[in-house]
Each structure stands twice: as C-alpha cells, then as structure tokens.
Amino acid sequence: MSNPVIIDAEPGTSYADISREFDAPVGAVFRAHADPHLFAQWIGPRDLENTVTHWDFRSGGGYAFEQRDAEGNVYAFRGVFHTVVENELIIQTFEYLGAPNEVSLDSIRFESLPAGRSRLVDHSVFPSREVLDTMIEQGMEKGMSEGYEKLDELLAGR
Amino acid sequence: MSNPVIIDAEPGTSYADISREFDAPVGAVFRAHADPHLFAQWIGPRDLENTVTHWDFRSGGGYAFEQRDAEGNVYAFRGVFHTVVENELIIQTFEYLGAPNEVSLDSIRFESLPAGRSRLVDHSVFPSREVLDTMIEQGMEKGMSEGYEKLDELLAGR
Numbered sequence: 325m326s327n328p329v330i331i332d333a334e335p336g337t338s339y340a341d342i343s344r345e346f347d348a349p350v351g352a353v354f355r356a357h358a359d360p361h362l363f364a365q366w367i368g369p370r371d372l373e374n375t376v377t378h379w380d381f382r383s384g385g386g387y388a389f390e391q392r393d394a395e396g397n398v399y400a401f402r403g404v405f406h407t408v409v410e411n412e413l414i415i416q417t418f419e420y421l422g423a424p425n426e427v428s429l430d431s432i433r434f435e436s437l438p439a440g441r442s443r444l445v446d447h448s449v450f451p452s453r454e455v456l457d458t459m460i461e462q463g464m465e466k467g468m469s470e471g472y473e474k475l476d477e478l479l480a481g482r
Numbered sequence: 483m484s485n486p487v488i489i490d491a492e493p494g495t496s497y498a499d500i501s502r503e504f505d506a507p508v509g510a511v512f513r514a515h516a517d518p519h520l521f522a523q524w525i526g527p528r529d530l531e532n533t534v535t536h537w538d539f540r541s542g543g544g545y546a547f548e549q550r551d552a553e554g555n556v557y558a559f560r561g562v563f564h565t566v567v568e569n570e571l572i573i574q575t576f577e578y579l580g581a582p583n584e585v586s587l588d589s590i591r592f593e594s595l596p597a598g599r600s601r602l603v604d605h606s607v608f609p610s611r612e613v614l615d616t617m618i619e620q621g622m623e624k625g626m627s628e629g630y631e632k633l634d635e636l637l638a639g640r
Contacts, residue, residue: 336494384544384562404562406575406585415585417564427564427573429587449607
C-alpha cells in the first residue's frame with residue numbers, strides 16, 4: 325500500500341488542501357520538484373508522457389511542460405514561481421492551456437517527519453469553486469495519486 | 483464625484499471582484515499599469531510614496547515596489563506576472579512582505595466602453611477568507627479608491 329493522497333476541499337470554498345507523506349527525506353522530495361529531469365519522471369497520471377519545455381526554478385522564475393498520451397494528444401501547462409525556498413516552500417501559479425486564463429496558485433510546504441520520512445502539504449487556490457469542481461471531475465485525485473506513486477518509485481530508486 | 487470602486491466579496495468566498503470605470507481609453511489605463519514611472523504615481527493611498535525597485539512587465543516577469551510614509555516606515559510588495567496581454571489582461575501574484583507567504587492572485591481585465599471610456603475588472607483571489615478579511619480591515623477599499631483617484635488625475639494630465 326502506498327501512502328494516500330488526502331484532498332480536502334470543503335464545500336463552499338474555492339481551494340483544496342492536499343497532503344501526502346513520503347518514505348523519503350524532505351531533501352529528496354524537494355529535489356524531485358526542483359530538477360526538471362526528475363520532475364518529468366513523476367508529474368501527472370501514468371498514461372501520459374512529460375516533456376519539460378521551460379524551467380527556471382527560482383523565486384521569480386517559471387516553468388512549462390507538456391503531457392502526451394498514446395494517441396499523440398498534447399496537454400500543455402505553464403506557470404511562474406513566486407517563491408522558492410529550498411527544502412521548505414514553493415509558491416507557484418499553474419495554468420492548463422486548454423482552459424486559458426484559469427490560473428490557480430499552489431503553496432507547497434515540505435515538512436520533515438521522524439525516521440527519514442516527510443510530508444508535502446499543498447494549499448491549492450482556484451479562481452472559483454466551479455473551476456475547482458471541474459478539476460476534481462476531470463480526475464485531479466487520480467492524476468495526483470498516480471503521480472505521487474511514480475514519485476515513490478523514483479525516490480526508492482526503482 | 484469620481485467613479486466609484488465597487489468591491490464585491492460575497493460571504494464565504496475567499497475572493498473579491500473589484501471594478502472601476504475610467505473616463506479615459508483602455509490603452510491609457512493599461513499603460514498606467516505597464517509603465518513603472520506611471521504606476522509609481524498612482525498605486526496605493528495618498529499618504530504613501532512609491533518606489534518601484536524591480537520591474538519586468540511581461541508574461542513570466544515580475545515586480546517589486548515599496549511604499550513609504552511620512553514617518554519613514556516602509557511597506558514592501560512583490561509579485562510575478564503570470565500573463566500580460568496588452569490592453570486586455572494582466573494575471574499577477576501579489577505579496578505584502580509584512581505578511582510573508584500570504585500570496586494573492588489578481589486577474590485584471592481591461593474593457594473598452596463607449597465614448598472613450600473604459601472599465602477595469604479585477605478578480606482577486608486570496609489564500610483564505612481570513613486573509614481577505616484582514617486586507618479589508620486594513621483599508622483595502624481606501625487604498626484602492628485613493629489610488630484610482632490619483633490614476634484619474636494622472637490620466638487627465640493634472
């Protein structure tokens with residue numbers, strides 16, 4: 325059994341609080357968010373292949389990546405890094421270019437746990453409840469669960 | 483009488499919808515958001531003096547500015563520009579460094595109105611209702627009203 329993703333999106337709010345534990349130290353989990361070659365290996369669901377097309381990982385920088393399915397459909401994403409604090413915090417925007425200008429803002433905290441474990445806590449704020457509901461309907465939980473399972477495998481060196 | 487600022491922050495939401503009309507064309511209002519020398523002349527309440535310390539106005543760029551009061555107290559702000567579309571749209575983050583890591587996200591649309599007038603429509607999303615309430619208690623409406631009155635004066639060439 326892998327560690328579960330916990331997504332808490334209380335009715336009436338337009339944000340989700342997401343947490344996920346890892347059987348790996350905080351530094352390794354942060355590095356998998358910081359390094360584009362590692363990031364491309366785990367982000368998103370299993371049936372999509374990632375290509376990072378822009379990567380400038382620093383406060384004031386930005387990123388872009390594409391996900392491609394077996395049929396060749398391409399889904400593109402981009403954002404800016406408002407804040408990057410090593411091993412502690414990433415605050416970044418996120419936009420799926422298929423729904424242009426519906427930008428969300430993630431504050432991702434990295435917490436150290438005993439026994440070389442760690443926890444990621446993401447406060448993910450959407451422009452409205454409707455946008456959040458659309459994300460949930462479109463499989464946000466599956467995409468995150470499968471992504472973090474791939475991250476588990478990457479961290480375990482598999 | 484100047485044009486009013488309308489701030490709509492429905493109970494239970496963590497965002498505010500702000501609109502303000504201007505007796506000036508959309509291009510002039512956008513330019514006052516794009517040019518750091520113009521921006522410094524109008525942003526914020528009347529009793530504070532602005533200094534722009536960083537300005538890179540483009541999608542993926544960023545900004546920083548400081549506001550100084552008569553006693554020499556300095557209030558610093560910074561953010562990143564997620565999207566800039568000339569005369570149409572700015573999507574940007576906003577952080578007051580006195581409340582670090584409480585980042586909001588503004589989607590500012592510029593609309594043309596008849597007779598050389600225009601309207602600014604800002605969807606301003608906060609990390610939580612508590613942060614939005616704090617902003618309102620700390621004089622968000624006064625700061626915006628006075629700022630847009632200064633912008634009126636700037637646009638009128640006074």
